[in-house]
Amino acid sequence: MLRFIVKRLALILVVILGVTVLTFFLMYLAPGDPAQLIATARYGPNLDSQQIDAIRTAEGLDAPVYIQYARWLGHLISGDFGNSLITGEPVINEISLRFPATLQLAFISLLISLLIAIPVGVISAVRRGSSLDYLCMGAALLGVSIPNFLLALLLILLFSVYLGWLPVYGKGGIEHLVLPSVTLGIAQAAIIARLIRSNMLDVLGQNYIRTARAKGLPDSSITFKHALKNALIPSVTVAGLQFAFLLEGSVIVESIFAWPGIGKLLVDSIFARDFAVIQGCSLLIAVIFTIINLAVDISYVYLDPRIRYGKPRNIG
Amino acid sequence: MKHIFRKTIALLVSLLIIACAIFSACNQQPVQTTSQPAKQQVVTIGMEQDMGSLDPGSVDGMYMVSFLVYESLVDLYPDFKKVPGLATSWQMSADGKTWSFNLRKGVKFHDGNPFNAQSVVTMINRNKKLTIPKYGFDLVQSMETPDDYTIRFLLSSPSYTFPSDMSMVFNAIVSPAALDSDGKKVLKASGTGPYKFVSWTKGQEVVLVRNDDYWGTKPQIEKVILKVIPDPQTRVMAIETGDIDLMLCNGQVPSQIQALKTNKDLHIASNVGGTCSLLFFNTFRQPFDDIRVRQAISSAIDVEGSVTKLLADMVVPANYVFSSRFQEFVNPNAVARKYNVAEAKKLLGEAGWQDSDNDGILDKDGKRLEMTLTYDTNDLTYRMLAEAFQSQLKEAGIDVKLTAVEFGAYYKLLANKKYDLMLTGQWFIPHDDPSQFYKNYYTAEGFYPVYNSDDMEQLIGKLQVCVDTSERLKLHYELQKHILDNALMIPVYYKLNVWVISNNIEGFKPYPGFWHLYKPLLEARVK
Numbered sequence: 001m002l003r004f005i006v007k008r009l010a011l012i013l014v015v016i017l018g019v020t021v022l023t024f025f026l027m028y029l030a031p032g033d034p035a036q037l038i039a040t041a042r043y044g045p046n047l048d049s050q051q052i053d054a055i056r057t058a059e060g061l062d063a064p065v066y067i068q069y070a071r072w073l074g075h076l077i078s079g080d081f082g083n084s085l086i087t088g089e090p091v092i093n094e095i096s097l098r099f100p101a102t103l104q105l106a107f108i109s110l111l112i113s114l115l116i117a118i119p120v121g122v123i124s125a126v127r128r129g130s131s132l133d134y135l136c137m138g139a140a141l142l143g144v145s146i147p148n149f150l151l152a153l154l155l156i157l158l159f160s161v162y163l164g165w166l167p168v169y170g171k172g173g174i175e176h177l178v179l180p181s182v183t184l185g186i187a188q189a190a191i192i193a194r195l196i197r198s199n200m201l202d203v204l205g206q207n208y209i210r211t212a213r214a215k216g217l218p219d220s221s222i223t224f225k226h227a228l229k230n231a232l233i234p235s236v237t238v239a240g241l242q243f244a245f246l247l248e249g250s251v252i253v254e255s256i257f258a259w260p261g262i263g264k265l266l267v268d269s270i271f272a273r274d275f276a277v278i279q280g281c282s283l284l285i286a287v288i289f290t291i292i293n294l295a296v297d298i299s300y301v302y303l304d305p306r307i308r309y310g311k312p313r314n315i316g
Numbered sequence: 317m318k319h320i321f322r323k324t325i326a327l328l329v330s331l332l333i334i335a336c337a338i339f340s341a342c343n344q345q346p347v348q349t350t351s352q353p354a355k356q357q358v359v360t361i362g363m364e365q366d367m368g369s370l371d372p373g374s375v376d377g378m379y380m381v382s383f384l385v386y387e388s389l390v391d392l393y394p395d396f397k398k399v400p401g402l403a404t405s406w407q408m409s410a411d412g413k414t415w416s417f418n419l420r421k422g423v424k425f426h427d428g429n430p431f432n433a434q435s436v437v438t439m440i441n442r443n444k445k446l447t448i449p450k451y452g453f454d455l456v457q458s459m460e461t462p463d464d465y466t467i468r469f470l471l472s473s474p475s476y477t478f479p480s481d482m483s484m485v486f487n488a489i490v491s492p493a494a495l496d497s498d499g500k501k502v503l504k505a506s507g508t509g510p511y512k513f514v515s516w517t518k519g520q521e522v523v524l525v526r527n528d529d530y531w532g533t534k535p536q537i538e539k540v541i542l543k544v545i546p547d548p549q550t551r552v553m554a555i556e557t558g559d560i561d562l563m564l565c566n567g568q569v570p571s572q573i574q575a576l577k578t579n580k581d582l583h584i585a586s587n588v589g590g591t592c593s594l595l596f597f598n599t600f601r602q603p604f605d606d607i608r609v610r611q612a613i614s615s616a617i618d619v620e621g622s623v624t625k626l627l628a629d630m631v632v633p634a635n636y637v638f639s640s641r642f643q644e645f646v647n648p649n650a651v652a653r654k655y656n657v658a659e660a661k662k663l664l665g666e667a668g669w670q671d672s673d674n675d676g677i678l679d680k681d682g683k684r685l686e687m688t689l690t691y692d693t694n695d696l697t698y699r700m701l702a703e704a705f706q707s708q709l710k711e712a713g714i715d716v717k718l719t720a721v722e723f724g725a726y727y728k729l730l731a732n733k734k735y736d737l738m739l740t741g742q743w744f745i746p747h748d749d750p751s752q753f754y755k756n757y758y759t760a761e762g763f764y765p766v767y768n769s770d771d772m773e774q775l776i777g778k779l780q781v782c783v784d785t786s787e788r789l790k791l792h793y794e795l796q797k798h799i800l801d802n803a804l805m806i807p808v809y810y811k812l813n814v815w816v817i818s819n820n821i822e823g824f825k826p827y828p829g830f831w832h833l834y835k836p837l838l839e840a841r842v843k
Binding site: 030031032033036037040041042043048049051054055058086087088097098101153156157160161164167168169170171255256257258260264265271273 | 375448517518545550
């Protein structure tokens with residue numbers, strides 16, 4: 001197991017390096033002159049070519065791309081993420097200011113989604129083919145299909161504009177968290193509920209369930225103790241990955257609710273070609289994704305005794 | 317065994333509650349929700365962009381907040397005309413190379429330090445060290461301070477627009493004590509303006525309080541809270557619920573403004589602002605090198621009809637090179653061509669374009685009259701207009717293809733002259749004197765040259781060094797006439813500064829410009 005973790009950690013380093021290389025070079029493929037876009041974000045579009053050239057030289061954008069990447073990597077190794085090309089603030093400050101807000105939203109959204117998904121998934125699997133099943137799965141289909149900007153606006157209209165129960169936007173007390181996390185949570189819940197339902201159905205058809213029934217165990221015991229526990233395993237992967245997605249920040253939901261998270265920061269930086277911030281954010285996202293993936297894989301060992309890493313026959 | 321299920325749910329619920337409790341305890345700022353009780357002079361504004369920095373001229377988002385906290389030597393508030401700011405008067409030498417400013421006495425920065433000639437010297441020297449847009453300060457060769465309240469700028473070349481340049485946000489005066497040891501970075505927002513900076517929660521809000529030691533008339537509003545709300549729909553809903561009291565329309569669609577008009581708790585006020593939007597021809601390409609084709613296209617497009625029908629309340633149709641906010645600089649006799657399809661067809665016929673194959677599209681020497689119309693994909697107003705122009709040009713026998721491009725690509729196409737027709741915003745004119753506009757578009761050294769001619773180059777060259785007021789005005793008039801007579805572009809619309817204002821705010825009169833958009837708060841009060 002330890003060998004497996006060490007090996008995976010080494011691989012993670014390679015993946016992360018790959019992500020930074022790819023992001024850096026992809027940024028240069030986007031249309032537009034970076035120096036000009038940076039200048040525009042800083043000062044508006046009113047600059048002549050000399051002023052733009054001055055920014056190009058000052059920010060080192062005149063060097064070849066690979067040199068720029070090497071410089072960035074050099075600084076990174078010494079622990080320096082660089083400064084934002086727009087605000088001049090250290091990237092690490094920009095990210096650390098916004099990441100907690102994203103983390104908070106992601107965590108609550110995931111909890112809400114599990115709270116909805118588990119009961120809905122279980123009920124529709126147990127009552128398969130009933131009107132309750134159709135209702136639940138219909139709602140799940142709606143939840144997956146509805147674009148989150150639309151859901152966000154509908155929720156604001158209902159709960160803030162008409163009923164006046166919750167604030168429209170911003171970060172503050174718990175009441176500010178409700179609408180953005182429900183918006184994000186509903187889509188996640190829909191995905192996870194459908195997954196739980198199909199896994200439950202799969203498990204409920206297994207021999208050991210038939211055995212349990214033959215032994216005369218009560219239905220509830222079969223459903224929750226024997227079936228749900230096993231059906232939850234694949235959902236852990238999905239929930240883990242969904243959580244990683246949520247941690248990248250949802251730019252649309254963050255924009256609509258004026259939630260000061262990392263998604264909005266990343267997209268603003270892309271439009272302004274703020275390379276330092278884009279690199280910093282993608283690095284963070286890559287680290288989160290790979291670590292969560294590893295954590296999911298490790299958690300299998302505890303959830304499913306059949307899985308054992310490190311033993312050759314069990315490594316896929 | 318139902319209890320396992322119940323246990324899972326109970327665990328999740330308790331996790332949710334604990335998480336909420338922990339996170340809300342961690343929040344840095346107290347909740348700022350509903351509108352303030354009447355009489356308490358607090359105003360909440362919803363702004364699109366965070367301010368980004370404490371430096372008055374450093375980041376786009378800071379500009380509007382800047383002029384509540386900082387001031388320049390020359391002010392352009394309230395009518396977009398030069399009035400005394402931190403300087404009470406200014407004089408130019410006969411050769412236009414020396415400008416003397418008499419400074420206001422008894423003014424203090426928010427940190428308690430006195431404002432004097434030395435503070436201006438510090439700021440100009442600082443600006444010269446930075447890579448920021450060079451407005452005026454780059455011309456300053458040396459400065460003399462005969463006494464604490466007089467400053468003389470000795471310029472490297474004559475500049476008639478120097479006081480206008482000094483009105484800009486880049487030249488706002490920051491307390492020298494607020495700069496870092498290098499004298500470059502602004503560490504504290506300490507200006508001389510009517511509001512003092514209190515706090516800035518990044519990505520969330522900026523709080524200002526009234527400067528009770530302000531040298532001018534003290535505003536009635538005691539506290540200004542600027543909330544960052546990037547999404548245009550959310551800003552609308554926030555003002556509908558009373559979470560904010562004021563918002564500047566930007567990114568909203570005309571139907572939203574119509575809907576807001578019917579809200580009895582709100583009112584809408586606007587003033588001309590921003591810049592003019594234009595349609596450029598690529599005069600370096602065929603067939604736009606032919607003046608008759610340009611004139612024909614100018615006649616074939618119904619600018620007034622399209623703008624009025626599609627974008628009412630947000631913009632007004634343009635007839636002149638500059639909007640009315642440039643007052644005396646606008647030549648009343650240089651007017652855009654009127655909509656006239658018959659005239660357009662006649663001109664195209666004269667230029668040799670005929671519909672020889674009767675397909676509705678004109679042709680010449682076997683080539684169809686086809687062109688592309690490029691616009692910024694993020695600008696909804698351009699998309700709506702481009703579609704209207706496309707169908708109007710078809711009537712005149714011109715086949716137009718629409719090309720929407722991303723912002724980054726847009727300026728590159730303009731700079732590299734890779735377009736036929738392009739809908740674009742007028743080069744941002746930074747202050748009350750639009751002299752700089754011509755240079756950027758109509759000279760070979762401009763950043764986005766759209767036309768070159770010896771006549772224009774000569775006129776623009778003369779304007780740059782001319783220091784005689786009436787002579788300059790004549791040159792302005794001549795240049796505008798030249799632009800429209802030669803159909804070098806089509807003025808499309810002037811953007812309005814449209815404000816949605818809660819009815820509990822009175823006296824807020826929208827400003828006709830750009831930098832000082834929040835400054836009407838000085839006259840406003842909460843009912």
